[in-house]
Amino acid sequence: MLLDQTVVSGIGNIYADEALWAARLHPETPADTLSTRTVNRVLAEVRAVLEKALVEGGTSFDEQYVNVNGEAGYFAHSLNAYGRTGQPCARCGTPIVRVSFMNRSSHFCPRCQRPL
Numbered sequence: 001m002l003l004d005q006t007v008v009s010g011i012g013n014i015y016a017d018e019a020l021w022a023a024r025l026h027p028e029t030p031a032d033t034l035s036t037r038t039v040n041r042v043l044a045e046v047r048a049v050l051e052k053a054l055v056e057g058g059t060s061f062d063e064q065y066v067n068v069n070g071e072a073g074y075f076a077h078s079l080n081a082y083g084r085t086g087q088p089c090a091r092c093g094t095p096i097v098r099v100s101f102m103n104r105s106s107h108f109c110p111r112c113q114r115p116l
């Protein structure tokens, strides 16, 4: 649902992966099974991740995305899940895994983010 642009717009793969990692929620958890409390926790993490990314100038992987001064963002250095397949989870050390669904891929920690 985080990636469904008809529900909430502007959260891409990177920030969805990061917010779910922070909220310790498995990426394939159906949204309609979540309690109001959990939904609020996820939304708070989305907000926190986006704010942190803004402060760090966004997430740049190449020279295509730079600011007016030609500088790349630094958020790529702060990623905990996205693009970190096989690297240890910053919280528990378990290797991050990547799964594909809905024509996208999702990165998560199989230990911290267990299916409900």
Ligand SMILES: [Zn+2]
Pocket: 089, 090, 091, 092, 093, 094, 109, 110, 111, 112, 113
């Ligand atoms: Zn973990």
